[in-house]
Amino acid sequence: MIVYSGTLQQFSNDVLMGIIADRIEECFALNGFNHHNDAEYRAFNNSLMVMNNVLCNDSGIDQDIHVAIEYQIPLTSKRVDFLVTGYDEKGKENVVIVELKQWEECQATSRDDVVTTYVGGAIRAVTHPCYQAYSYAKAIESFNETVRDKDIELHPCAFCHNYKEEKADQIRHSKYSTAIELAPLFLKHDQLKLREFVKQFIKKPDKGEILYTIENGKIKPSVALQDAIGTLLKGNKVFTMIDEQQVAYATIKKLVESTIDTSEKHTVIIQGGPGTGKSVIAVNLLSELIRKGYNVEYVTKNAAPRNVFVTELVRQDYKKRYVENLFKGSGSFVDCRPDLFDCLLVDEAHRLNEKSGLYQNKGENQIKEIIRASKISVFFIDEDQVVTTKDIGSVAEIKKWADILGSKVHYGDDLVLASQFRCGGSDGYLAFLDNLLGIRETANIDLVDIDYDVRVFDDPNEMRDALRELNKINNKARMLAGYCYNWVSKSDPTAYDIQLENGFKAQWNFSNTSTWAIDEDSFEQVGCIHTSQGLEFDYCGVIIGRDLIYRNGEVICDFTKRAKTDQSLRGSKDINLFDRIIRNTYKTLLSRGQKGCFIYCEDKLLSDYIRMIIGNK
Numbered sequence: 001m002i003v004y005s006g007t008l009q010q011f012s013n014d015v016l017m018g019i020i021a022d023r024i025e026e027c028f029a030l031n032g033f034n035h036h037n038d039a040e041y042r043a044f045n046n047s048l049m050v051m052n053n054v055l056c057n058d059s060g061i062d063q064d065i066h067v068a069i070e071y072q073i074p075l076t077s078k079r080v081d082f083l084v085t086g087y088d089e090k091g092k093e094n095v096v097i098v099e100l101k102q103w104e105e106c107q108a109t110s111r112d113d114v115v116t117t118y119v120g121g122a123i124r125a126v127t128h129p130c131y132q133a134y135s136y137a138k139a140i141e142s143f144n145e146t147v148r149d150k151d152i153e154l155h156p157c158a159f160c161h162n163y164k165e166e167k168a169d170q171i172r173h174s175k176y177s178t179a180i181e182l183a184p185l186f187l188k189h190d191q192l193k194l195r196e197f198v199k200q201f202i203k204k205p206d207k208g209e210i211l212y213t214i215e216n217g218k219i220k221p222s223v224a225l226q227d228a229i230g231t232l233l234k235g236n237k238v239f240t241m242i243d244e245q246q247v248a249y250a251t252i253k254k255l256v257e258s259t260i261d262t263s264e265k266h267t268v269i270i271q272g273g274p275g276t277g278k279s280v281i282a283v284n285l286l287s288e289l290i291r292k293g294y295n296v297e298y299v300t301k302n303a304a305p306r307n308v309f310v311t312e313l314v315r316q317d318y319k320k321r322y323v324e325n326l327f328k329g330s331g332s333f334v335d336c337r338p339d340l341f342d343c344l345l346v347d348e349a350h351r352l353n354e355k356s357g358l359y360q361n362k363g364e365n366q367i368k369e370i371i372r373a374s375k376i377s378v379f380f381i382d383e384d385q386v387v388t389t390k391d392i393g394s395v396a397e398i399k400k401w402a403d404i405l406g407s408k409v410h411y412g413d414d415l416v417l418a419s420q421f422r423c424g425g426s427d428g429y430l431a432f433l434d435n436l437l438g439i440r441e442t443a444n445i446d447l448v449d450i451d452y453d454v455r456v457f458d459d460p461n462e463m464r465d466a467l468r469e470l471n472k473i474n475n476k477a478r479m480l481a482g483y484c485y486n487w488v489s490k491s492d493p494t495a496y497d498i499q500l501e502n503g504f505k506a507q508w509n510f511s512n513t514s515t516w517a518i519d520e521d522s523f524e525q526v527g528c529i530h531t532s533q534g535l536e537f538d539y540c541g542v543i544i545g546r547d548l549i550y551r552n553g554e555v556i557c558d559f560t561k562r563a564k565t566d567q568s569l570r571g572s573k574d575i576n577l578f579d580r581i582i583r584n585t586y587k588t589l590l591s592r593g594q595k596g597c598f599i600y601c602e603d604k605l606l607s608d609y610i611r612m613i614i615g616n617k
Contacts, residue, residue, distance in 0.1 A: 001451065002215050003027045003070035003079075005208070008055055009063040015052040021045045024069060044069075047100040050161040051082060054191050055198065062086070064205035073136060074143040074219045078242060080136050085210035086202035093210050094201035097140075097156040098194075099133035099183075104162050108173035110258070111250035115171065125414040127246050128171070129158035131179040138240040146217025152210060155201050156183035159194055163187045224476070224536055224594075225279050226308045226518060230316040232287045239284065244417050245277045251415065252285055256294060256343050256376050265339070265407035267371055268378045269398055272417030273430050274591035278380035279305070279534060281417075282345040285378075286326065294342040299370065301330040301351035305534035307514035331356025334363035336373035344370050348534050349379035350386050350393035360390075367393070368401045377407065384439060387529050387585045388568035389577060429454075433590055436610065437548075437583045438555050447614045453539070453596025456611040460504040460543065460600045467541045467598060471523045476538040478517065479506065479526045480589045482582070483566040484545025484602075490565075498526055498543065500602065529568075529585050532592050541598040542589045547582050550606040557582040 004027045006014075014020040021044040048069070055061055068083040082098040106117035113131035116123055127135070133156035141148060163171065165187055172185065186194040228238040241249050248270050255266050272278045282298055289296040300306055306327045313323040330346070334356050346352070352370075356363040363369055371377045379398050386393070395411070402409045429452050431442040447454055457463035464479060471477035481498060488495045489507045496505040509516040509525045516522045517535045526543065546561040559569060559578040568585075569578050590597055601607035 001031060001072040002068045002083075002211060003031060003072075005066060005068040005211055007063065007205070008061065008065050008067055008084075011048075011067050011069075012052050012056045012063070015049055018045075020048050028070075043100075043102060046102060047081070047161060050191070051098070051100070051159075054159075054195050055084070058195060058199075060199050061195070061202065062205050064207075065202055066206065066208045066211050068211050068214075071214065073139045076139060076143070076242070078136060078139065080140075083211070083214075084198055084202050085208075085214075086206050087204040088201050089203045091204075093150065093152045093206065095152060095154050095210060095214070096198050096201055097133055097137050097154055097183075099129050099136070099156070099158045101129050101158065101160040102162050103129075103160050103171075104164070105167045106171050108170045108175055110175075111247070111254045113176065113179050114247050114250045115176075122413075125247050125251070127243055128176050128179050129160060130156075130176065130183040130185050131246065132243065133158045133183040134179060135240045135242045135246070137183070139242060140214070142240070143219055144214065144217040145220040146213055149218075150213060152213065153201070155197075157186060157194070157197060158183055159186045159190075161186075161188055161191075165189055225283060226305070226312055226535060229283065229309050229312050230318070232283055233290070233313065233318070235287060235291050239277075239280050241277075241281070241284070244414075245281055248415055248417065249281050249284060251410065252281075252343075252376070252378055253288060255410070256289060256296075257292075260294065260342050260375060264375070265371070265402075265405065266376050267398065267402040267407040267409050268376070268415065269395055269409065269411040270378065270380045270415050270417065271382065271395070272380070273382050273384065274588065275430075275536070276417035278382070278417060279347050282347045282378070282380055283309075285343075285345055289343055290326075295340070296343040296345065297325070297341060298327050298345050298347065299330055299332070300327075300347040300534060301353065301366075302348050302530065302534045303329065303514060304517060304531045305347070308518055308535060311515045311518070330366045330370070331363065333366070333369040333373040336369065338372050339375050341374040343376040343378065344374040346370055346377065346379045348385070348393075349381040349398070350383055351388075351391050351533075352393040353390045354392055365392075365401065367397055368405070371398075371401050371405050371407050377402075384434075384584055385533065385588050387533070387581055387588060389570060389572040389574075389581070430587075430591060433587050436555065436613070437587055439583050439587060454614050455596070455598050456607055456614065457541075457598060457600045458604075458607065459502050460500045461502055463541045463598050463600045464504070464506075467539060468523060470539050474538070475518070475520060475523070477540070478523065478532070478537050478592075479541045479543065480532055480592065481526045481528065481543035482545045482547055482585055482589070483528065483562050483568060484547050486563045487565045500543070500600075529588060533588055536592055536594055538593065538595045539598065540589070540593040540596075541600070542586070544586060544599065544601045544603070544606065546602045548586055548601075548606065549603040550609045555606065555609070 004024045014023050021041050065086040071080040081100040084096040106115040113128050115128050116125050137154040137156040231238050286298045310323050314320050330352050352366045354365050434440045435442040467477045485498045487508050489497050497508045498506045506526045509527050509531050516531045557579045
């Protein structure tokens with residue numbers, strides 16, 4: 001989505017008339033966004049006046065070339081500050097991407113492509129602006145298939161228009177030479193240099209055709225992690241870390257490299273909601289640290305992602321025993337000697353348990369055992385994905401055991417993954433789910449400004465038919481359901497577990513497979529939280545059972561409607577915990593899709609309510 005666009009002449013007129021920030025706010029409103037961000041409003045006025053100075057009053061830049069402001073990269077929540085489009089002297093289609101910063105100074109760090117500067121009311125670790133511009137260009141190339149097919153060239157750069165050269169030693173530090181080479185850096189007195197950079201690629205106007213391609217090109221979701229696992233382990237780059245992902249990745253990597261030969265212990269807590277890249281960071285680190293010779297393992301309580309990763313790697317001729325030793329269950333460290341591992345990367349840390357073993361009779365506490373077993377322990381956590389009474393993973397619990405075991409904790413705003421790379425890249429969709437499910441109140445009470453395919457079905461057969469057609473494309477659509485249906489097919493393979501209106505019948509996912517999410521013949525089976533958490537699909541269809549209903553203007557939970565075979569509420573009498581688990585379960589299921597989510601509710605009042613608030617989709 002492009003918020004503001006027009007010819008350079010139109011842009012210049014808006015700047016000179018002092019209305020550019022107001023025009024952008026109007027465009028936000030026209031696109032359905034309630035923007036009203038005072039800091040950004042001031043930034044628009046300040047930065048765009050300088051950009052006008054750069055681009056205008058030069059005979060070498062045609063006033064009919066097109067510019068765009070605030071372009072949201074498809075399937076992410078990230079926005080590019082400024083685009084200039086046109087043809088070069090050979091008729092080649094080009095886009096110059098300008099990352100605008102009002103910084104006056106920053107400090108170099110020992111972490112790859114990370115600096116510290118004053119932003120958001122505090123000194124924070126953020127990506128170097130040149131790396132940021134480069135990563136945004138790579139994201140556009142990755143997600144916009146038409147840009148790739150038409151071979152439109154993207155040329156990123158960073159413009160820190162308040163940054164004086166006398167303080168440039170930090171931002172131009174040799175650590176950032178690669179990023180600066182990939183995306184040139186321009187400071188306060190480099191306006192003429194930036195102008196020449198633009199003129200290299202933009203000579204002739206394109207009548208807005210390139211922006212049209214960028215705005216309306218065919219969007220292809222990022223490669224699913226399970227599909228890229230082999231390529232990653234071979235050391236090939238599949239995912240470009242963006243913003244806070246890079247900060248987290250670089251922080252962990254540097255900790256391992258700098259402290260592994262000391263007696264220090266460190267515990268890192270990375271927080272992030274569904275689709276923010278926790279697993280991507282973990283697997284990228286696994287690959288990088290293995291190649292550097294460190295003793296490192298990926299750990300998760302969830303068997304589904306482990307089994308999918310192992311199966312995919314074995315298909316690619318990796319030795320099964322080797323990859324099984326890389327991807328471990330969270331109960332594998334009961335008897336480990338202290339500091340056996342250089343680094344343990346614990347994904348889905350909210351799912352950790354106290355006891356381990358088949359009968360939950362081994363060990364004392366999985367968090368304690370993991371921290372004890374590794375010099376660097378990294379926990380990727382989302383407390384809103386606790387889905388059983390046995391889940392004990394929490395920030396407080398991790399901090400407690402780290403303190404007891406003498407492990408220094410790294411935790412804070414710099415290590416929070418806030419940006420969404422699933423669900424159409426919409427942070428708003430997750431906020432909408434929080435509001436819908438009563439997890440917390442948010443401003444996202446509807447889907448008016450959210451570009452994500454959400455549909456409510458009155459007939460479960462129609463939902464399944466729609467998903468079946470989508471699944472024919474690439475086997476990436478699945479049905480999921482809450483725990484309201486007894487698993488009778490486990491003992492009787494001919495029985496149907498889920499029977500709904502209009503003759504709908506289905507079984508829970510096969511009991512004889514651990515890779516339901518990728519099996520070619522598994523579409524007709526319905527997945528549960530344990531076979532889908534930690535994985536993603538293009539489309540998911542969620543059956544909401546009678547444990548979630550709508551009454552008297554409120555979405556409420558009824559734990560008595562859970563299946564008798566459901567183990568997730570066992571071992572507790574805490575009704576508030578039951579309520580939290582049910583809501584978290586549906587949030588997790590409803591956020592598995594990259595492109596869309598289809599919904600069928602057994603409770604018709606809930607169905608009508610959801611349809612009403614999403615705009616009768």
